Amino acid sequence: MKVNFTIRRRNLADKQAVKRARARSKGFTLIELIISMVITLVIVGMLIGMTKVAVGAWNTTNKKVKSSRLAQEVFDTVGRDLEGMVVRTGNSYEWVAVSDSGLSGTDLGPSGMEINNSLDIAFFTATPDRYNGQINTTSDLGGDVSLVKYRLVYQDVIDPGSGTRPVYSLYRERIEPDVTFSTYLAEDDLAAVSTGDSITDDENILAENIYDFTLSYTFEYTNDDDGTKGYKRVVMQANSNSTLSITGNAILENGVDVAPNDTSGIRLFSANISICVLSDSAMRTLQRAPGSVDDFDAFVLKHGDIYSKSVIVPQP
Numbered sequence: 001m002k003v004n005f006t007i008r009r010r011n012l013a014d015k016q017a018v019k020r021a022r023a024r025s026k027g028f029t030l031i032e033l034i035i036s037m038v039i040t041l042v043i044v045g046m047l048i049g050m051t052k053v054a055v056g057a058w059n060t061t062n063k064k065v066k067s068s069r070l071a072q073e074v075f076d077t078v079g080r081d082l083e084g085m086v087v088r089t090g091n092s093y094e095w096v097a098v099s100d101s102g103l104s105g106t107d108l109g110p111s112g113m114e115i116n117n118s119l120d121i122a123f124f125t126a127t128p129d130r131y132n133g134q135i136n137t138t139s140d141l142g143g144d145v146s147l148v149k150y151r152l153v154y155q156d157v158i159d160p161g162s163g164t165r166p167v168y169s170l171y172r173e174r175i176e177p178d179v180t181f182s183t184y185l186a187e188d189d190l191a192a193v194s195t196g197d198s199i200t201d202d203e204n205i206l207a208e209n210i211y212d213f214t215l216s217y218t219f220e221y222t223n224d225d226d227g228t229k230g231y232k233r234v235v236m237q238a239n240s241n242s243t244l245s246i247t248g249n250a251i252l253e254n255g256v257d258v259a260p261n262d263t264s265g266i267r268l269f270s271a272n273i274s275i276c277v278l279s280d281s282a283m284r285t286l287q288r289a290p291g292s293v294d295d296f297d298a299f300v301l302k303h304g305d306i307y308s309k310s311v312i313v314p315q316p
Helices: 002-024 030-083 177-184 190-194 280-288 296-303
Strands: 094-100 119-125 146-155 167-175 205-208 210-223 229-235 243-247 251-253 263-278 304-312
Touching: 030 119, 030 167, 030 205, 030 210, 030 263, 030 280, 030 304, 094 190, 119 190, 146 177, 146 210, 167 177, 167 280, 177 190, 263 296, 280 296, 296 304
Parallel strands: none
Antiparallel strands: 094 119, 094 243, 119 146, 146 167, 167 205, 167 210, 210 229, 210 263, 243 251, 263 304
């Protein structure tokens, strides 16, 4: 009897355990569901926030990397040209000419978003990329001085005539030494003979998304009184009278001699390159809906990166 009683007690305990297990397996209570949902929402919110921060950081980094890469490409090319600049003194020939490009309308950008510094820049340089790099071969026609020209315009770089996807683009045209010698050297007015639309041919594209391109020049002179050195900086900005002319015997800014009174021996000492690179997203905004940009200056500050570099030029 005692054994049977023990067995019955065990069976009763087992049945109660099964009932409790079944009760527990019926599901969560309402409070438990609410708590789990709140925890889940908090976790999802944290993940979304972290994802936004990560994506934003990636976009910013990617924009900076591309902007700095474009700036470096420009600096490498323009800096190389400036480091090989050729100026010969003791003559009346023009060696450096900077003047307003004379562009207007769609060449400068949408209304209210025009290029503010549309200059034609031309100078002579011993650039190493003459004859497409085929130096000392049968394709090398001799000479080591080329004319290079720079211009900033707003046009489609793939199909310049279509105007489908215009961008602010910097162009560089290199004239081979044989043509430079026969056509451009020994000219009194380099700007007059070097103008033309060939500079914006598709093979001359240097970099896209360049909104501003400025060359500033520093000149060194000697004070006649005490023999000390002085310096004057000339920044070229596009306007109706903005010109810079360096000839073999004079340096003129807007037709006026750069040299201060009671000085002598003035010469070009260095040049500073300054560019503003707009982001791809900014260019897409201008292409899709330029009218949506109310304050273009603020737009450039927000979506543009400014870079500069100084180059010491050869001494004549």
